[in-house]
Amino acid sequence: MARQIALFLTAVQFLTRIPVPSVAGFQPDWTARSARYFPLVGALVGLACGAVFVAASLVWSGWIAALAATAAGILITGAFHEDGLADTADGLGGGQTPTRRLEIMKDSRVGTFGALALILAILAKVGALAEIAPPSTSIPFAVMALVGAHAGGRGVAVLLMRLTSYAGDRAWTKVKPVADGATWAEVAVALGIAVLTLSPMLVMAPVAALGGVAGGVAGAAVIAASARRLIGGWVGDTLGAAEQAFEIGFLLVVAGLLTP
Incomplete structure (x- = not known):
């Protein structure tokens, strides 16, 4: 049990800016x-974003509440996955060879493709969330959607660590053991946690929940396929991009299915 708690705290430290005990x-x-605990951390981030959404909805509605919730997620994670999305867009969009694409991803500067990807991603998430109206229950659909999107995005990232090969140079990897990927047992735990976080939505709105998962997986699959074709597999940036693609796909489909 002590080891599992240590691993969970490690996941929190790695994925967020939340202070954790040594x-x-x-x-x-x-x-x-x-x-294995990435989706659980994602669920907690989604829950925090949902709390901000509910609180902001007491004062504002629509886009402002949705923007506040989205901004909360960015602050909590330090734009960890958004940074990966921007780097991936710049690398895959601007490089002509796998080596050059990876070099561009390592560059801390944000290019045209990266800036456009960030703008479109934030607009898509804010717009989709603004369309999701809480039902007349004690648990708003917006909160459930945020929890599902964040947990599912992290779950898909863990799955991609197993399904595809690491494409970067291990010598330049910030956290070298991560390049070894996840085991199938860890993937199973991660996906199990992701499914559990979706269970309230699966009960209350199964079509929207399943449709959201399909939309999220489709978005992440596009990123994964592009990375495999253009650089030969995954790196940390493409996992971040896949996580963001899942969030966007999930929220867009859920919004479309729940909006009257």
Whole structure:
């Protein structure tokens, strides 16, 4: 149990800016092993965003509440996945060879493709969330959608770590053991957690929940297929981009199915 708590805290530290207690006996491979808890961290981020959405909805409605919730997620994670999306867009969109594309992704500067990807992604998430109206229950659909989107996005990222090969140079990897990917057991735990976070929505709006998952998976699959074709597999940036693609696809489809 102590090890699992340590791995969970490692996942929180890796994916967010939330302060966590020091983990005694930290090992370099704990970051990779903590991947099983990435969806749980995502669910907590989504829950926090949902709380902001509900609170903001008491004062504003529509786009302002949705923007506040989206901004909260960016602040909590330090734009961790958004940065991956921007780098992926710049690398895959601007490079002519796999080597050059990877070099562009390592560049901290944001180019035209990256800036456009960020703008469109934020607009899509804010617009979709603004369309999701809470039902007359104690748990707003907006909160459930945010939890499902964030948890599912992290779950898909863990799955891609197993399904495709690492394409970067291990010598330049910030967290080298992560390049080894996740085991199937860790993938199973991660996906199980993601499904559990979706269970309230699956009960209350099964069509919207399943449609959202399909939309999210489709978006992430486009990123994964493009990365595999253009650089030979995944790197941290493409996982971030896939996570963002899942969030966007999930929220857009859920909004479309729930909007009268």
